[in-house]
Amino acid sequence: MPFFAFAALFLILPIGFLVVGSFQDSTTHEATLKNYFDLSDPNIVLAYSTSIEISLVTAVVGGIFGFLLAYAVILGGLPRFLRSFLMTFSGVASNFAGIPLALAFGFTLALQGLVTKLLLDGLHIDLYSKQIGFSIYSKLGLELVYLYFQFPLMVLIVAPAIDGLKREWREASENLGASSSQYWRHIALPILMPTLLGTTILLFGNAFGAQATAYQLTAGLVPLVTNLITAQISGDVFHNVNLGYALAMGMVVIMGISITAYSLLQRRSERWLRS
Amino acid sequence: MSGGPAFGTRAPGALESVAGSARPRARRRVSGSRIFSWIIFLIGVLYFALPLYATLEFSLRTKVPFVAYTNVLFKDPQFSGSLLYSFVVGVITILVSLLIIVPTAYWVRLRLPRLRPIVEFVTLLPFVVPPLILVFGLLRAYSGPPLPLTGSELGLNVLVIAAYVVLSFPYMYRAVDSGLQAIDIRSLTEAAQSMGAGWPRILLRVIFPNIRVALLSGSFLTLAIVIGEYTIASFLVRPAFGPYLALLGRDKAFEPAAVTIISFGLTWIAMGMISLLGRGSRTRVQVAGAR
Amino acid sequence: MSYLELADIEKRYGDTAAVTGFNLKAERGEFVSFLGPSGCGKTTTLRMIAGFETPTVGTIMLDGEDITHKQPNKRNVGMVFQSYALFPNMTVADNIGFGLKVRKRPADQIRKRVAELLELINLPDKGGRYPYQLSGGQQQRIALARALAFEPQVLLLDEPLSALDAKIRVALRVEIRSIQRQLGITTVYVTHDQEEALSLSDRVVVMSEGHVEQIGTPFEVYNFPKTPFVASFVGTLNVLPASVVDAARGEVTIAGQTVRIARRFEGGSGKSVNIALRPEMVKLGDGPEGSNRVSGKVIDVGFLGSIVRIRVAVGGENGPVVSLDEFNEPTLKLPEVGETLTINFPADGPLVLDSAPADPAEVLLAEA
Numbered sequence: 001m002p003f004f005a006f007a008a009l010f011l012i013l014p015i016g017f018l019v020v021g022s023f024q025d026s027t028t029h030e031a032t033l034k035n036y037f038d039l040s041d042p043n044i045v046l047a048y049s050t051s052i053e054i055s056l057v058t059a060v061v062g063g064i065f066g067f068l069l070a071y072a073v074i075l076g077g078l079p080r081f082l083r084s085f086l087m088t089f090s091g092v093a094s095n096f097a098g099i100p101l102a103l104a105f106g107f108t109l110a111l112q113g114l115v116t117k118l119l120l121d122g123l124h125i126d127l128y129s130k131q132i133g134f135s136i137y138s139k140l141g142l143e144l145v146y147l148y149f150q151f152p153l154m155v156l157i158v159a160p161a162i163d164g165l166k167r168e169w170r171e172a173s174e175n176l177g178a179s180s181s182q183y184w185r186h187i188a189l190p191i192l193m194p195t196l197l198g199t200t201i202l203l204f205g206n207a208f209g210a211q212a213t214a215y216q217l218t219a220g221l222v223p224l225v226t227n228l229i230t231a232q233i234s235g236d237v238f239h240n241v242n243l244g245y246a247l248a249m250g251m252v253v254i255m256g257i258s259i260t261a262y263s264l265l266q267r268r269s270e271r272w273l274r275s
Numbered sequence: 276m277s278g279g280p281a282f283g284t285r286a287p288g289a290l291e292s293v294a295g296s297a298r299p300r301a302r303r304r305v306s307g308s309r310i311f312s313w314i315i316f317l318i319g320v321l322y323f324a325l326p327l328y329a330t331l332e333f334s335l336r337t338k339v340p341f342v343a344y345t346n347v348l349f350k351d352p353q354f355s356g357s358l359l360y361s362f363v364v365g366v367i368t369i370l371v372s373l374l375i376i377v378p379t380a381y382w383v384r385l386r387l388p389r390l391r392p393i394v395e396f397v398t399l400l401p402f403v404v405p406p407l408i409l410v411f412g413l414l415r416a417y418s419g420p421p422l423p424l425t426g427s428e429l430g431l432n433v434l435v436i437a438a439y440v441v442l443s444f445p446y447m448y449r450a451v452d453s454g455l456q457a458i459d460i461r462s463l464t465e466a467a468q469s470m471g472a473g474w475p476r477i478l479l480r481v482i483f484p485n486i487r488v489a490l491l492s493g494s495f496l497t498l499a500i501v502i503g504e505y506t507i508a509s510f511l512v513r514p515a516f517g518p519y520l521a522l523l524g525r526d527k528a529f530e531p532a533a534v535t536i537i538s539f540g541l542t543w544i545a546m547g548m549i550s551l552l553g554r555g556s557r558t559r560v561q562v563a564g565a566r
Numbered sequence: 567m568s569y570l571e572l573a574d575i576e577k578r579y580g581d582t583a584a585v586t587g588f589n590l591k592a593e594r595g596e597f598v599s600f601l602g603p604s605g606c607g608k609t610t611t612l613r614m615i616a617g618f619e620t621p622t623v624g625t626i627m628l629d630g631e632d633i634t635h636k637q638p639n640k641r642n643v644g645m646v647f648q649s650y651a652l653f654p655n656m657t658v659a660d661n662i663g664f665g666l667k668v669r670k671r672p673a674d675q676i677r678k679r680v681a682e683l684l685e686l687i688n689l690p691d692k693g694g695r696y697p698y699q700l701s702g703g704q705q706q707r708i709a710l711a712r713a714l715a716f717e718p719q720v721l722l723l724d725e726p727l728s729a730l731d732a733k734i735r736v737a738l739r740v741e742i743r744s745i746q747r748q749l750g751i752t753t754v755y756v757t758h759d760q761e762e763a764l765s766l767s768d769r770v771v772v773m774s775e776g777h778v779e780q781i782g783t784p785f786e787v788y789n790f791p792k793t794p795f796v797a798s799f800v801g802t803l804n805v806l807p808a809s810v811v812d813a814a815r816g817e818v819t820i821a822g823q824t825v826r827i828a829r830r831f832e833g834g835s836g837k838s839v840n841i842a843l844r845p846e847m848v849k850l851g852d853g854p855e856g857s858n859r860v861s862g863k864v865i866d867v868g869f870l871g872s873i874v875r876i877r878v879a880v881g882g883e884n885g886p887v888v889s890l891d892e893f894n895e896p897t898l899k900l901p902e903v904g905e906t907l908t909i910n911f912p913a914d915g916p917l918v919l920d921s922a923p924a925d926p927a928e929v930l931l932a933e934a
Contacts, residue, residue, distance in 0.1 A: 003379035007397050007444075010437040014412025015404060068315045076312025084550070086319075091546040092539070093323060098505045099520045100535040104326040107333045107532060114329035148326070151319070168651035171618055174639040176665035177716065180308075186664070190655040209405030212505040216521070226407055233411050233510055241415075248408045255403045263399070271698060272654040 015252070022245035036246050044247065047223040052254075054139060054224070055207035058146040063200035065147075066154025074162050087159065090152030097149045102216035105145045109136040139222050145213060150203050157202070161195040161269060191272055198265030205258035209251070225251055327539065334532035344533045354534065357519035358502070364432075364515065365501035368439040369494045372447045375440070377490070380451045381482055385460060398448040401441055406506040409438060414510065431511050438507045443497040450496070454489025455482075492549045499545040503538065569594040569752050570615075570720055575624035577610055584610045585776050588624070592769075595750040597743065599763035602773035603799070608756045611773075612722055615754060616645050628719055644713030645722040648729065650705045652697040658708050659684075659693035665716035683711040686745060703734040710742065714749065721746065721753040727762065739766055760800050764788060772796045797842070797917065804843040806886040810835050821881030825858040826913050842917040848890035850876070850901070853910030862888070864905045874900060878909055 023033065039045075073083045096104075108115050111128055113136070119125040127134040135141055165188055173183040211226040219227055225247065232244040335341070348354065383390050401409070413434055460482065467477045483490070505517030520538070524531040568591035575588040585607040592598050600608035613619045615626060617638030626634045633641055644665075652661050660667075662683055663676040671679075684690045687707040697705055706726055713721060723742070727735040743766050746753050757763050763770050764784040772779040772787060772795070780792045791797035808818040808825075813835060816827045820841065827841065852859060862885060866877040874892045879885040890909060892898065901907055 003375050003394070004397075006375055006437070006440065007400075010413070011397070011400060011404070011409070011441045014409060014416045015400075017416040018408065018412045065315075065319070069319050072312035072315040076315075077309040078312050078316060082316065086316075088543075088546055088550050089323065091549065092543045095499050095503060095542050095546070096539060098503055099517060099524060100503070100538050101326075103520075103524050103531050103535050104330045108326045108329035114332060115325060148323070151322075166649070166651065168647045168649055169653060171616075171638070172645070172647060172651040172653070172712075173664070174618075174637075175616060175643065175645045176712070177639050177668040178664070179639060179668075182668055186667075187653050187655065191653075205402070209407065211405065211407040212517070212521075216524070226405075229407055229411065233407075233414065244411070245415075248411055252404055252408060255405065259399060259403050 018245045018248050018252075022242060022249045036249075038243050039246055039250060043223065044228065047225045047228050048250065050139065050223050051208055051225045054143055054146065055204045058143050058150050058207045059200050059203035061143075062147050062150025062154050062203050063196065066151045066199075067158055067196060069151065070155045070158045070162055074159060075165075086155060090155045092152075094149045094152040094156065097210065098212040099216055101145060101148055102213045105136055105141070105148075105217075109134075109141065109144070137217050137221050139218075142214060142218055142222060145217065146207050146210065150207065153203060153206060154199055157199045158192075158195060161192055165191065192269070194265040194269035194272075198262040198269065201258045201265070202262045205255045205262070208258070209255055327536075330532045330535050334529055334536055337529050342529075344537070346530055346533070348537075351530070353514075353519055357514055357516045360514050361502045361504075361508075361516040362498075364436060364439065364513075365498040368436055368443060368501055369497050371436065372440045372443045372497060373490060373494070376444065376447045376451050377483070377486075378478060380448060380455055381460065381478065384452075384455050385464060394448070398444045401445055406438075406442065406504070409441065410507045410510045413438060431513060435507060435511050435513050435515075438511075439497075439501050439504070442500065442504075442507075443493075446496050446500075447493045450489045450493030451486060454486030457489075458485045488552050491552050495545045495549045495552075499542055503542065568592055569596075569629055570754075571625075571627040572611070572615070573625050573627070575611065575614065575621045575626070577607070577614065577619060578622045583776050585614075585621075587777055589778070590771060590781065592752060592754070594752055597746055597753045597755065597766060597768045599755045599757060599767040599770045600773055601757060601760055601763040601770050601800075602779075603758055605775070606773040607776040608771075608773050609724055612724055612754060612756050615720065616643055616722055617641050642716075642718050643720045643722055644716070644718035646706070646709045646713050646724065646726045648725045650697075650702075650709040652705055652709060652712070654697055656696075657693065658689075658695050658697065658700070661697070661708060662712045662715050664712065669716060679715055683715055686714075686748075687711045687741075702730050703738055706730065706738060707741070710745070714745075714751070719752065721751050723753065723755045725756055725758065728757075728759070735762075742766070764800070772799065774799070802845055802889065804845060804848070804888045806841045806843065806880065806888065808839055808841050810837040810839060813837075820860060821862075821885040823860045823881055825860060827916055843888065843911055843915060845875070845889045845891045847915040848888055848909050848911045850890070850892065850907060850909055852908055853912075857910040857912055859908050859910045861906060861908045864901045864903050864907065867900055867903060869894070874898070876901060878907070880909075 022036070039048075069086065072078060073086045105113075107113055109127070110116065116127050119127060126132065136145075169187055169191075170183055173187055178186070209226065211230060214222075214224050214226050215230050218224065219230070229244065229247055229251070232241075232247065334344070379394065383394050404412075417430070417434060463481050463485070464477055467481050472481070502516050504515070505521060508515035509518040509521065516538075520531065520534055523534060570590075570592040572588055572590045575585060576583065577585040588607075588611055590598070600611060602608050610619060614621050617633070617636060621634060624634070625632055628641075628643075652658075653664070656664070659677075659680050663680045666676045666679060680693065681690075684693055687710060689704060689707060692700065692704065692708075697708070700708070709726070710723075726742070727738055730738065739762055755763070755766060764787075767784055769781060770784055770787050771781045774795045780787055780796045782790075787796060788800050791800060797803060806820050808820045811817045811819050811824060817824055818827060818839060818841065819825070825841075860880050862878040862880040863883050864876060865879050865883070865887065866875075868875040868877070872894055874894050876890050876892065878888050878890065880888060888909065
């Protein structure tokens with residue numbers, strides 16, 4: 001069927017190419033695991049660990065704050081229109097990633113950025129001074145930027161789950177004598193946990209695979225797996241194309257694990273929320 | 276008289292309308308929790324609004340107000356050129372994607388439910404394989420024989436559309452699948468068949484119109500993704516909107532800010548369309564990002 | 567003083583009144599049903615007892631204490647929801663024990679009580695299962711056990727059986743009633759199914775459009791309906807158009823046949839009235855001396871299991887239709903469709919409705 005033909009040609013094939021290539025030696029074209037061993041190059045390991053760190057941080061922070069935002073707007077007693085506003089905005093913001101986002105944050109927090117200036121003129125806090133040593137073109141800066149699409153992603157996925165918390169559960173728990181915090185502790189949070197956890201993992205994968213934003217802000221400055229791969233595609237930086245393949249494969253494996261974990265957790269939560 | 280029950284008389288008047296089963300939600304939230312919610316919300320607003328405002332402010336810093344915008348919108352052929360290119364590519368992508376996804380989703384639901392997990396897995400793959408890796412693989416796979424697509428303009432265009440179609444699979448499939456789930460396609464198909472319709476007609480006249488909303492919402496999402504996409508377009512050296520923006524960012528000062536605001540506005544319109552269309556239907560709003 | 571008392575309860579949402587003028591005094595251990603169509607305010611009233619809604623006007627007293635404004639989680643009432651509302655992330659045992667856990671009872675006491683209740687609802691070995699693994703009927707019983715676990719003063723049930731199959735519904739309602747009798751707990755049961763209400767309750771509160779139509783025992787409400795609504799909502803009613811022949815002697819004609827109704831009419835002959843008959847008043851054949859007899863054509867014979875429902879068009883094929891029930895027994899000789907026969911009903915049986923109603927709910931009834 002055309003679907004599978006298409007997928008095969010333009011998805012499976014290229015990946016297959018990379019997979020095969022990753023097991024090939026670049027000069028002799030023999031089958032080898034050498035490329036994977038070469039991944040233990042300290043530069044590469046640093047890139048992986050940095051990428052993982054950034055992804056983890058933005059996933060957890062994004063997850064927590066995203067959940068709180070969704071909660072605030074759905075159950076927190078705010079006016080109803082704020083909810084649809086937040087949803088639409090989240091749809092926009094989660095799409096706003098890439099170059100425009102990097103540029104926008106540059107206008108905000110770069111050396112000449114609006115907020116930088118405000119803090120300097122208004123509160124006499126020089127972000128770029130030696131003591132604080134902040135820069136938007138850094139790991140922390142990137143984390144701040146990533147949150148711009150991590151929060152909304154969390155909100156969008158978690159909102160339906162919060163909706164799925166049946167009002168009767170809350171009423172039943174009140175009827176049985178539970179207080180609000182007992183309800184959250186024993187019923188609501190456990191029910192939501194698979195979604196919360198799964199989405200956080202999704203956020204992790206999301207951050208890990210981000211390329212355009214990362215490159216725009218931190219190329220050459222922060223070691224990231226995506227930056228490395230970008231450099232590799234643009235020019236044969238490693239002088240070893242197959243190493244590039246192995247690098248890409250490493251990334252695919254990490255993404256694969258996170259997507260699988262997310263799917264499994266989603267399935268569990270759907271079962272509960274549908275009951 | 277004996278027997279017979281006693282009744283009171285009652286005038287049949289206008290029946291009182293009663294709130295009845297329309298129970299408004301009794302929000303008895305403790306006020307402390309509401310303050311908390313507002314705080315969270317305001318922090319969120321602050322975080323999200325600042326960069327936008329900074330960009331807007333910067334774009335207006337030119338000596339002649341709005342000149343950055345007019346420069347871009349009217350004087351820069353590359354703006355309209357790249358936007359047009361991305362738009363056209365987007366439309367073609369949507370069409371191809373629909374042509375592939377809709378029959379597939381339909382068949383899987385109706386005839387081959389066993390294939391469902393496989394199809395879903397394949398549609399999840401683009402999440403696992405970020406655009407970066409995909410374009411890496413595409414470049415490697417098609418730069419030589421037997422299909423040297425990277426050699427020609429046409430070939431590259433084919434590649435970029437193919438890549439975007441693949442990228443759109445997860446969202447299109449989910450949208451179409453939820454749309455199909457909402458209508459009972461088995462009964463519709465059987466009804467159409469009993470009246471003598473063949474497959475193409477069933478698909479075209481019966482199925483498509485009924486999942487129109489889902490299709491449109493998936494389409495708008497795909498369009499937004501394509502227009503905002505950078506990675507694949509840049510590596511395939513396509514004159515698309517994403518690379519244009521990057522180039523602009525490197526060369527000019529105010530114009531990038533203007534374009535950023537414009538692109539934000541465009542995305543908002545696309546999302547607005549999706550949520551307008553999605554109102555009332557059960558399709559989950561999908562999210563995307565070209566990071 | 568009665569155990570559960572609702573006085574002058576009113577609930578308004580903005581301009582609309584969901585419940586008005588509700589008064590009820592229930593005794594300890596009594597089983598009271600709120601019966602009525604959707605939107606009549608019965609669930610709203612129940613929720614006010616539970617504390618999920620607050621009355622705009624009026625008070626609710628439980629065992630002498632005013633609980634009108636008490637928080638729902640401080641009241642000692644147990645509620646069974648229509649959708650069961652079992653917590654999906656907890657096992658059956660944890661669900662049932664939740665009320666006790668919240669009240670900080672020691673773990674072994676909870677365990678014992680849960681086991682007791684599982685016995686009571688006849689699901690002794692299901693404690694470790696999760697709700698989604700069980701059938702609707704089982705889930706409902708667990709919801710019941712959960713509501714009873716902490717020994718509440720009142721048990722509230724909000725249409726608990728409406729989501730279940732007919733057969734299970736009947737079996738389960740018998741079980742609910744027997745458990746209630748065993749425990750002697752005051753119970754309020756909301757339903758739109760009048761058969762349920764009549765078969766289970768000590769008393770029935772018939773409601774419509776936010777107000778109480780009648781409160782009484784099932785027998786009273788069925789046989790002596792106080793308002794037209796109650797008459798038509800509770801049980802079936804045959805309505806036959808008739809025309810007065812002799813006002814003084816209470817004679818009317820139905821489809822050309824004269825019958826005598828035991829009452830006087832105002833006005834003269836020729837006036838149109840409506841005669842209402844309960845199906846059980848009508849019988850096949852000539853009946854005892856002094857009964858009214860009309861002849862008609864059988865248009866349908868419906869076999870309902872223990873009952874056979876025969877529909878007869880009075881006076882001919884196009885006449886008004888009377889539904890009558892006969893008990894099913896093997897020796898019963900059922901009439902055939904198309905057959906002409908006589909049916910009878912007692913002279914003091916029918917109710918008289920004075921005008922020609924457009925809709926049975928809008929009937930006017932006159933003093934007998």
